[in-house]
Amino acid sequence: MHTRLIRLVALFTLACAAGLCPAQDTKPDKSAPTKRLIVGFSQVGAESAWRTAETKSIKDEAAKRNIDLKFSDAQGKQANQLRAIKSFVAQRVDAIILAPVVETGWDEALMEAKKAKIPIILVDRGVTVDDSTTYATLIASDFIEEGRMAAKWLVEKTGGKAVVVELQGTTGAAPALDRQQGFMEVLSKNRGIRLVKTQSADFTRAKGKEVMEAFLKAKGDEITAVYAHNDDMALGAIQAIEEAGKKPGKDILVVSIDGVRAAFEAMVEGKLNATVECNPLLGPMAFDTIEKIKRGETVPKFIKQQDKLFDQSTAKDELPKRRY
Amino acid sequence: MSAKQTTTARLLSSTAPLAVLVLVFLAAWLTTPNFAEITLREGRFFGAVIDILQNGSIVCLLAIGMTLVIAAGFIDLSVGSVMALSGAAAALVLTSPLQSAPLAICAGLAVGAACGVVNGALVRFIGLPPIIATLVWLIACRGIAQTITDDQKVRFVSPKFEHLANGSLFGLPLPLLLVALIGASAVFLVRRCTAGLQIRGLGASPTAAAYCAVPVTRITLTVFGICGACAGLAGMIAAADIKEADVATCGQYLELDAILAVVLGGTPLRGGRANIIGSLLGALSMQTISTTMQMRGVPAEHTLLIKGAFIIVATLVQSPALRPRLARIFLRRAA
Amino acid sequence: MNFPVAQRPFFAGLAALLLLYAAAGGRYHDQNFLSPEVALGLFSDNAPLGLCAVGVALVLLAGSLDLSVGAVMGCTTIIIATLIEKLHLHPVAAVSLAVFAATINGAMMGAIIHFARLPAFIVTLAGLFIARGGAYLISLESIAIRDSGYKAIAAWAMPMGAALRIPLESLLLVGATSAAWAFLRYTRAGRYVYALGDNPEACIARGLPVARTRITVHALSGLCAGLGGFALTLTLPAGTHTEGVGMELDAIAGCVIGGILLRGGAGNIWGALIGTLVLGLIVLAVATFETRQLTSGSTKVIIAGLLLGFVVLQRLMVGRTVQQTSHSPE
Numbered sequence: 001m002h003t004r005l006i007r008l009v010a011l012f013t014l015a016c017a018a019g020l021c022p023a024q025d026t027k028p029d030k031s032a033p034t035k036r037l038i039v040g041f042s043q044v045g046a047e048s049a050w051r052t053a054e055t056k057s058i059k060d061e062a063a064k065r066n067i068d069l070k071f072s073d074a075q076g077k078q079a080n081q082l083r084a085i086k087s088f089v090a091q092r093v094d095a096i097i098l099a100p101v102v103e104t105g106w107d108e109a110l111m112e113a114k115k116a117k118i119p120i121i122l123v124d125r126g127v128t129v130d131d132s133t134t135y136a137t138l139i140a141s142d143f144i145e146e147g148r149m150a151a152k153w154l155v156e157k158t159g160g161k162a163v164v165v166e167l168q169g170t171t172g173a174a175p176a177l178d179r180q181q182g183f184m185e186v187l188s189k190n191r192g193i194r195l196v197k198t199q200s201a202d203f204t205r206a207k208g209k210e211v212m213e214a215f216l217k218a219k220g221d222e223i224t225a226v227y228a229h230n231d232d233m234a235l236g237a238i239q240a241i242e243e244a245g246k247k248p249g250k251d252i253l254v255v256s257i258d259g260v261r262a263a264f265e266a267m268v269e270g271k272l273n274a275t276v277e278c279n280p281l282l283g284p285m286a287f288d289t290i291e292k293i294k295r296g297e298t299v300p301k302f303i304k305q306q307d308k309l310f311d312q313s314t315a316k317d318e319l320p321k322r323r324y
Numbered sequence: 325m326s327a328k329q330t331t332t333a334r335l336l337s338s339t340a341p342l343a344v345l346v347l348v349f350l351a352a353w354l355t356t357p358n359f360a361e362i363t364l365r366e367g368r369f370f371g372a373v374i375d376i377l378q379n380g381s382i383v384c385l386l387a388i389g390m391t392l393v394i395a396a397g398f399i400d401l402s403v404g405s406v407m408a409l410s411g412a413a414a415a416l417v418l419t420s421p422l423q424s425a426p427l428a429i430c431a432g433l434a435v436g437a438a439c440g441v442v443n444g445a446l447v448r449f450i451g452l453p454p455i456i457a458t459l460v461w462l463i464a465c466r467g468i469a470q471t472i473t474d475d476q477k478v479r480f481v482s483p484k485f486e487h488l489a490n491g492s493l494f495g496l497p498l499p500l501l502l503v504a505l506i507g508a509s510a511v512f513l514v515r516r517c518t519a520g521l522q523i524r525g526l527g528a529s530p531t532a533a534a535y536c537a538v539p540v541t542r543i544t545l546t547v548f549g550i551c552g553a554c555a556g557l558a559g560m561i562a563a564a565d566i567k568e569a570d571v572a573t574c575g576q577y578l579e580l581d582a583i584l585a586v587v588l589g590g591t592p593l594r595g596g597r598a599n600i601i602g603s604l605l606g607a608l609s610m611q612t613i614s615t616t617m618q619m620r621g622v623p624a625e626h627t628l629l630i631k632g633a634f635i636i637v638a639t640l641v642q643s644p645a646l647r648p649r650l651a652r653i654f655l656r657r658a659a
Numbered sequence: 660m661n662f663p664v665a666q667r668p669f670f671a672g673l674a675a676l677l678l679l680y681a682a683a684g685g686r687y688h689d690q691n692f693l694s695p696e697v698a699l700g701l702f703s704d705n706a707p708l709g710l711c712a713v714g715v716a717l718v719l720l721a722g723s724l725d726l727s728v729g730a731v732m733g734c735t736t737i738i739i740a741t742l743i744e745k746l747h748l749h750p751v752a753a754v755s756l757a758v759f760a761a762t763i764n765g766a767m768m769g770a771i772i773h774f775a776r777l778p779a780f781i782v783t784l785a786g787l788f789i790a791r792g793g794a795y796l797i798s799l800e801s802i803a804i805r806d807s808g809y810k811a812i813a814a815w816a817m818p819m820g821a822a823l824r825i826p827l828e829s830l831l832l833v834g835a836t837s838a839a840w841a842f843l844r845y846t847r848a849g850r851y852v853y854a855l856g857d858n859p860e861a862c863i864a865r866g867l868p869v870a871r872t873r874i875t876v877h878a879l880s881g882l883c884a885g886l887g888g889f890a891l892t893l894t895l896p897a898g899t900h901t902e903g904v905g906m907e908l909d910a911i912a913g914c915v916i917g918g919i920l921l922r923g924g925a926g927n928i929w930g931a932l933i934g935t936l937v938l939g940l941i942v943l944a945v946a947t948f949e950t951r952q953l954t955s956g957s958t959k960v961i962i963a964g965l966l967l968g969f970v971v972l973q974r975l976m977v978g979r980t981v982q983q984t985s986h987s988p989e
Contacts, residue, residue, distance in 0.1 A: 046955035047572045052475040072946055073955040078895060078902060079704055080946050086700070087947040090691065104803035104897035128803050171624040172799050172900050197621040204573045205566045210379055214618035217358055217372040236566055243490065245365055262479070401908070452970055453921065459912050460967045467959025475955060580784070587781055625799070628792030632785040636771070639781045 038068045039290060040088030041097040045076040048203060048232070050258055053324035054124065054280035058097065061283030078102055085109040089116045095290045097121045098135075103128050103174055110134035119293050123282045125174055132301070136293055139285050141305040143175045146257045146276045147182025149309050153274050154225060154255055155190050162225045162253070165215045166198035167208050167237060169229040176200070179229045179257060196222065201233045208236030216244045228256040231263040231275055238271045249273055249312075259310060261322045267315035274311040280324055340642040341589050341605035348609050348634075352616040359616070368492040372615060378489075380611030381499035382407075385558040386582035387589070387603040388503075388510050389440075389551030394586055395514070396547045397527035397595030398447060398454040403582055404575030405465035406439040406552050407559030412469045414560050415478035415569035418485060425484035429560060436556015437549045439465060444548035448541050462579070469571040479568040489564035499561050506554065507604055514598045523547055527595025585610060588638055609638065668918030669927040671976035675969055676937050683940065687948045695823055697943075705939035706828035706890040707732055707902070709932055712910040712917075713839050714765075714883030716931035719914055720843070721876040722856035722923030723772065724779040726907045727786035728884040731761050733903030734794040735888025740802035740898025743809060750809045758885035764790070765881020769874035787907070794900055804896040813893045828890040832932070835886060839879075839928045852876055856923025913938055916970065941965045 039062065046052050055071075062069035070093065074080035078101050088096050089112050096118055100106065106127045111134055113120050119136040126138050154162060166183070169176030180198075187193050197215050201207040208228060215223065226241075228234035234256035241248040248254055248271045256263065259277030266272035282305075289299050310318055353359045362371035386403050393400045414432035418425070439461065446457035491498040514520035522543050526533045534540060555575075563569045587593060588609065589602025613634055617627045684693040691697070702709075711728040718725040735757045742753035764786065772782045804810075816824035843849035851872045854862050862869050891902060915921060916937055917930025945953075945961050953961070 043955075045572075046470060046475045049477050052955075055475075071953065073953065073958050074946065075942075075955075075958070076901070078899065080942065082895065083700070083704060083943065083947050087690075102801050102897075102899055102901065104801045105895035105899065107896065108894075130805060171795060172801070174800070177800060199618055199621050200624050202573070205568065205570065206562060206573070209566060210375075210615075211618050213375050213379075214372070214615055215621075217361070217375065218356070218619040218621075220358065239566065244370070446967075450971060451974055453915055455921065456912060456915050456966075456970055459908065460963045460970075463959050463966070464963030467956045467961075467963060470956025471954065471960065583780075584784060587778060593778060593780055625792045625795030628788045628795065630792075632788030632792065635781055635785040635788070636777070639777050640775060643775050643777055 036066060036068050037095070037290070037294070038070065038091075038093045039095045039097060039287075040070045040072070040084065040091070040093040041099075042072045042074060042081045042084040042088070043099050044074055044081075044101045046073065047076065048230075049260060050230070050278070050280045050324070053260075054099065054282060057281040057283035057324075058123075058286060059283075061287050065287055067287065074101065076101060078105060082106075082109045085113060089113050089118060092116070093118060094294065095119050095121060097123055097286055097290075099123045100125050100127050107131070107134070119290070121286050121289055123286060124280070126302075137289055137299050137301055137303055139282050139289065139303045139305065141278045141307050143178030143278075144182035144185075146278060146307055147179040147184075148186050149182075149276045149307065150179075150227060150255050150257060150274070151183045151186030151190075151193075153309055153311070154227065154253070155186065155193060157253060157273070158193070158225065160190050160192040162193045163219075163222050164193055164195050164225040164227055165212075165219070165223055166195060167211055167226065167228040167233040168198060168200040169203045169233075171200045173203075176203075176229055183227060201228075201236070203230050203232060205232040205236035208233030209240045210236075212237035212240035213244070216240060216246075223252055225253040225255070228254070231256045231258040231260045231272075234272060234275075235262060235266060238266060242271075259322070260324060261319070264310070264315050264319045264322050267310070267312045268319060270312065272312075274309055276309045277307050279305050279307070341599075341602040341609070344588070344638045344641060345605045345609045345612070348612045352612055356616055356619050359619070364495065368495045368497070372619060374497065376608065376611050376615045377500045378497040379615065380608050381497075381503045382558045382562055383578060383581050383585055383607040383611065384503045384604050385506065385554045385561075386578060387585040387607045388507055388600060389554030390579075390582040391586050391589070391591055391598050391600050391603045392510065392514070392523060392547045393551045394583070394591055394593060395527045395595055395598035396523045396543060397530060398544070398547070399458065399583070399593075400440075400443060400548065400551050401455065401458040401579045402439065402443060402462040402465055403551065403555040403558075404578040405462045405469065406436055406555040407562060407575030407578065408569075408571045409439060409465050409469040410436045410556035410559035411563035411569040411574055412473050412478060412571050414485070415480050415563055416472065418480040418482045419478060423482070425482050428482070428485055429488070432560040433553055433556045436559065437553040439555070440549040440552020441545050443552065444545040447548070448544045466571065473569065473571050475572075477568050477570050481567065485560075486564045486567060489561050502557065502561075503604070506557075507600055510550075510600045514600060519543070519546070520598070524596055524598060527597075529596075581607075581610060584635065588635070590642060606638075609634075665920075665925040666918070666927060667977045668973060669930045669933065670918075671973045672917050672930060672933045672937070674976060675972045676933055676940070678972070679937065679940055679965075679969060683944050683948070687944070690948055692948060699823070699825060699829060701936060701939050701943060702829040702832055703826050703894060704943075705935050706832040706894070707887040708906060708909055708913065708939065709832045709935040710835055710883045710887035710890055711906055712913040712931040712935045713836050713928065714880035714887075715907070715910040716914045716917075716919050716926065716928050717839060717843075717852065717876045717883070718779075718880045719911075719919050719921060719923055720856045720926055720928075721852045721873060722859060723769075723873065723876065724783060724911075725765075725768075725786075725877065725880045726780065726783040727764075727768065727790055728880060728887070728910055729903035729906030729908075730787040730790035730794070731764060731881060731884040731903075732888040732891065732906060733900055734790040734797075735761050735885045736892050736895075736902070737794045737797050737802065737898035737900070739888065739892055740804050741797055743804055743806050744802055750806060750812060754889050758882060758889060761885030761888070762878050762882040765884070766874050766878035768881075769877025772877065773870050773873045791900070798898065801900065802898040804892060804898070809892075810896065813896060826893070828893045831886060831890050835883060836929060836932050839883075843928055848872065848875065853924055857925070909938055910935075916973070937969055938966075941969070 043055050072084035107129050114134045122135050122138040124140045199211045201211045226237050234254050238248040241252050253273045255274045257276045259275050263275045292299050359372050362369055410432040413435040414428040417428040417431045443458050443461050446452050447454050522538045526543055585607035586603045588606030590599045715725055738757040739753050742748045768782050768786050772779050816826045818824050851867050855872050913934030914931050917934035919926030919930050
């Protein structure tokens with residue numbers, strides 16, 4: 001009984017001692033001539049190469065500009081992102097970069113930041129809020145336009161006649177819904193292109209391969225084209241096509257979105273036909289915007305990233321330039 | 325209940341998983357064109373059924389390990405993350421200057437087994453409940469995998485390693501043969517070896533097992549180690565399949581599928597019995613449904629509902645409450 | 660202090676929680692960790708998880724299991740959002756209907772578990788799939804709740820003292836736990852729950868209402884999950900699919916940390932709350948207050964490490980007297 005009490009006291013002391021270790025390794029240096037900007041960045045997680053490229057871009061850019069970046073990984077949960085925003089507000093950061101995991105439910109958190117006069121830069125996905133003055137700007141690609149571009153390329157390449165299957169992103173995710181919407185918009189005006197099968201492959205290569213295998217077994221020789229919401233799924237589909245004894249890029253056209261390095265390599269090999277770029281390297285633009293806001297300049301509400309479509313003709317020249 | 329009814333009921337219980345699989349196959353065959361088509365191309369078989377066997381081999385492997393762990397009275401929630409870590413380890417070996425496929429496979433298996441032993445140690449030496457210990461390891465393992473790969477996907481080119489997933493022997497995919505081999509070994513272990521008896525004894529009653537001089541520590545570490553090694557192999561097959569190790573998504577939520585396969589196969593969750601073949605059949609039933617849904621392009625919301633309904637129906641068929649009634653129906657028909 | 664053996668993990672958990680809180684307070688003292696806002700925030704942010712954990716605790720005490728709590732919680736938010744935004748129902752009506760649906764869902768699962776004698780794991784797992792599929796069926800994307808009446812309810816908080824305001828979801832969490840505690844301790848039905856979890860055969864032999872008890876706990880679990888969904892819409896005014904994913908595992912872990920045995924029949928319902936707060940505290944500390952440059956991977960490793968440290972600490976305090984295994988010794 002006594003030993004237990006002693007043990008408890010010892011543990012308590014240890015715990016408090018642990019508490020004295022510094023948690024922050026960068027203290028804001030107020031005595032320096034130019035005050036460092038402190039920016040909070042709430043990221044969704046690290047679920048895809050695109051996501052980690054986005055994080056790396058922002059981290060690298062912050063280091064380059066000598067900005068004190070407070071990074072918070074939300075492990076995919078919106079609740080963690082809301083908490084992170086509240087914490088950033090409490091820590092009185094100069095600006096907040098937010099990559100929202102979903103589009104809804106942000107009103108209160110953004111309003112808190114607005115009241116504290118902290119500008120919010122949304123990256124890669126928009127939010128639906130009642131008061132749109134609660135965020136300063138959105139830097140993102142237009143997912144619907146990406147879908148349209150992919151569809152238009154397909155119409156041109158096939159002369160308006162094709163049997164296409166679609167590999168969707170994660171069910172209910174904004175990029176997936178929008179990229180599908182854009183694609184279907186163009187398809188509705190070009191009746192020669194028939195969409196025979198569509199399934200979610202979760203934005204992953206493994207699932208893309210699995211679903212494409214199933215499509216090939218179901219529709220076999222009918223399929224002439226594949227539209228994937230991202231490059232990973234397209235690369236998986238390419239493997240499935242190869243294993244089925246067909247030639248991806250020739251027997252079955254493959255078009256996707258994102259523009260990652262692996263996609264360009266596949267295009268050089270002749271296996272992928274086209275990809276629409278969706279640039280995750282938003283670091284420079286984000287910090288440029290923050291600095292503009294700090295200087296008092298006005299910034300546009302939606303800084304739309306110009307996405308380009310790349311196909312096999314330009315792939316070889318572009319490949320060395322690809323940074324993600 | 326007459327003796328005839330008892331025997332029939334018992335027969336139903338052991339063949340129920342098989343019956344479920346057959347029924348699912350039939351349903352798929354009747355409703356989906358091209359389902360049963362199997363062609364021979366370049367010395368190997370191709371077809372939806374082959375895909376099911378190949379894609380299902382990952383959950384089958386996990387289910388084998390999980391059956392042993394559950395039979396011993398524990399549970400292992402970390403198998404998905406162990407898959408990711410093993411795949412990453414193998415991929416890192418393949419992209420390092422060593423570049424050796426056999427070494428990569430050894431590394432993957434070793435990492436998997438080591439993860440399993442860590443789980444076993446947490447349960448046995450620190451006395452944590454298995455659900456907590458393996459939950460902690462689930463989070464930690466994926467974190468370690470993300471850290472050693474710097475959150476990047478690790479792509480590799482190694483035809484020898486890729487054989488794990490894409491190779492074939494006698495026309496059948498290699499993963500399938502691996503599952504058969506390991507499954508057979510596991511059945512042998514459970515039915516014919518002392519260790520198998522000890523595992524089931526530990527699961528049935530840890531107190532009695534201790535009194536019967538069952539080497540509890542050794543058995544605990546062994547079952548978790550085997551489960552981890554199976555997960556390691558599964559992870560390597562998954563990586564070999566797509567020629568890259570994707571630590572963020574590899575194996576996510578597969579632990580639930582594995583446990584479901586085990587329960588569908590008739591192994592009780594409280595331990596004491598091990599039905600390896602049932603688990604394999606359960607895993608294949610689930611995969612058949614997945615593949616059929618994909619072939620038909622069924623949207624996710626419907627797939628989830630169908631999966632839920634299937635699970636209930638499949639277990640109802642094996643339910644101890646319905647078994648005697650079903651037995652009576654069959655016997656009345658025969659008479 | 661002579662704690663009954665079965666209650667030791669709970670008190671050890673409580674002590675360890677306070678220790679952890681003190682340590683965090685010391686470490687983040689320059690970030691205002693020990694303020695009442697942070698403490699209230701801990702309750703408020705973890706209200707959905709806590710309510711699910713209370714439901715799971717009730718089910719575990721009765722010797723059963725409920726894996727569907729996370730999915731039911733998520734589905735409830737979708738139902739509430741749809742009823743308010745698409746069908747323009749009054750917020751009170753919408754919430755009542757949604758929570759009622761969750762309760763009925765729980766009762767149905769309980770009935771299937773009892774009368775068809777299927778394992779609870781299977782039935783509630785099927786319930787998980789059906790709830791998730793149903794949620795997608797109702798709406799593929801998340802629905803924002805814009806209704807001003809609802810916003811007023813969400814913004815309401817009970818004032819306490821001069822500067823403190825306790826938000827509705829925290830009250831809901833503590834209220835639900837108290838109600839569950841009172842039910843278990845002071846009603847006969849509550850005692851039947853413990854009896855059923857401890858020894859179902861003896862219950863049948865004594866003629867206790869086993870079917871009624873089992874169905875009741877599952878219905879209560881559904882009710883708690885529904886309330887959890889309501890609590891979620893108070894902090895996140897929207898119907899979402901993603902928040903409930905994996906929550907059942909966290910809820911079960913929280914219960915086990917709080918000293919509720921997985922085999923049933925023993926444990927203190929407040930343990931569910933303690934376990935929830937522990938999980939919430941760890942995630943809060945690592946994801947929000949730790950301002951070092953952490954990567955996604957190291958965040959996970961640290962969370963796991965802290966969790967491990969916590970249970971080891973708890974173990975040290977309890978000693979080896981209580982065997983927590985997932986099956987009953989026979």
